[in-house]
Amino acid sequence: MNETNTLPLSRRLKEATTSTHETLDQSIMSRNMFATTKGYRDFVLLQYRFHQHLDPLYRHEVLAGIIPGLEARNRFSLIQEDLNDLGEPLPSHPTFLPVEDASVAAGWLYVGEGSKLGAGFLIKLAQKIGFTPSFGARHLAPDPEGRGLSWNRFREAIDHAPELDPTRCIQGAQDAFRHVRRYLESPEDVLMHP
Secondary structure (H helix, E strand, O other), X not given: XXXXXXXXXXXXXXXXXXXXXXXXXXXXXXXXXXXXXXXXXXXXXXXXXXXXXXXXXXXOHHHHOOOOOOHHHOOHHHHHHHHHHOOOOOOOOOOOOOXXXXXXXXXXXXXXXXXHHHHHHHHHHHHXXXXXXXXXXXXXXXXXXXXXXXXXXXXXXXXXXXXXXXXXXXXXXXXXXXXXXXXHHOHHXXXXXX
């Protein structure tokens, strides 16, 4: 049996997306989005666009039965509050990526939930320019149970879900990273206003 096929799903997802993830992180940091209020606003708009697609996945009926407290993990409303703090009108983009397949949706959520770990570093940068977990950087704050425990519970839930197809999960995660990269490289897709 191929050793890759015996690895937990979260490990397979990590191995399949590490290069893409690192490249995306480098691209975000190279744009100095945490150096100025304008740059940070662009970052929050980027987050808005991505999490608008994740929003319905946190109410996915199948995944709600796999991942405890799934809906409470959703940060989309916090991003909306952060944009309000920034005096930024909400973009007028519809959610146009319906993902009904539970395995593909789990791949997208893997990217969204994993980004909460990196947010521990990003919130420190946001605080240097005046944004905090109660003003402008709500979506970067940890889940109530803490970053590590929240991530471990998510990871364990998908690792013990035989109904999730690893190949389709990986496809979903790769699609999610590609979309964030496209939004980053085409800011006009992100920075459109009503």
